[in-house]
Amino acid sequence: MKDARILIVDDERAIVEMMVTVLRKEGFSHIDTVFDGEAALAACAHTIYDLVLLDVTMPGASGLEICPFIRRTTNAPILFLTARTSDFDKLSGFAVGGDDYITKPFNPLEVVARISAQLRRYMQAKPQEPFSVRIYDFGRFQLNESEATLTVEGQIAHCPAQVYQLLLFLCRHPNRIFSKSELFERVWGEELYHDDNTVMVHIHRIRERIEIHPSKPRYLVNVRGMGYKLVLPGKEAGNDS
Structure with a gap:
């Protein structure tokens, strides 16, 4: 994990320098830095990153504006x-492809801990045995665990890292019902306290990719009062939306 390649994007050079210093002290050595959105897009076009730390408010294109373009080229955590702290801002970040949301001012060691957690999940999703292929086939879509790819009707569908992790977990446990708190604990590795928006947003993002009509799901369905399950082809869903 320490050999992961990280991109830091922030127009505040003091923050960039601080994060580089702290990350290097923690053993990360492959760190690139840029200071605006256009440079970030150029960097991602030429280099495959394992994680992107992306500022929201920058001169020119904002982080929220460039995130969807970065997401088209990588499933790596973003x-x-x-400095924005409202729930709407956080949900906006998730909606455009982000995996975590860190508000300023922050403790740099906490940021490193979150980076490490995201990288650990991302690296675990990568194939460990190059000659072992594990494909979950649901007819309309297939998830290739060995290549960490989602294919929908023959076309690769790019997924943010946490969306992929949630879908992978559900593919590994088809037709089993999980509550929102169970999904949060099993996929995010944390307890779900007062806000279940994260799970709901990621469920919606999965449906946008795998369902013909996301508002009337056939595959990732809600079982009223119990939770969510991913239905294998040929099984009755019992869909409540």
Whole structure:
């Protein structure tokens, strides 16, 4: 994990320098830095990153604006850095492809801990045995665990890291019902306290990719009062939306 390649994007050079210093002290050595959105897009076009630390408010294109373009080229975790603290801003970050949302001012050691957690999940999703292929086939879509790819009707569908992790977990446990708190604990590795928006947003993002009509799901369905399950083809869903 320490050999992961990280991109830091922030127009505040003091923050960039601080994060580089702390990350290097923690053993990360492959760190690139840029200071605006256009440079970030150029960097991602030429280099495959394992994680992107992305500021929201920058001169020119904002982090929220460039995130969807970065997401088209990678499933790597994207962590937003921002001074905005409202729930709407956080949900906006998740909606455009982000995996975590860190508000300024922040403790740099906490950011490193979140980076490490995201990288650990991302690296675990990568194939460990190059000659072992594990494909979950649901007819309309297939998830290739060995290549960490989602294919929908023959076309690759790019997924943010946490969306992929949630879908992978559900593919590994088809037709089993999980509550929102169970999904949060099993996929995010944390307890779900007062806000279940994270799970709901990621469920919606999965449906946008795998369902013909996301508002009337056939595959990732809600079982009223119990939770969610991913239905294998040929099984009755019992869909409540």
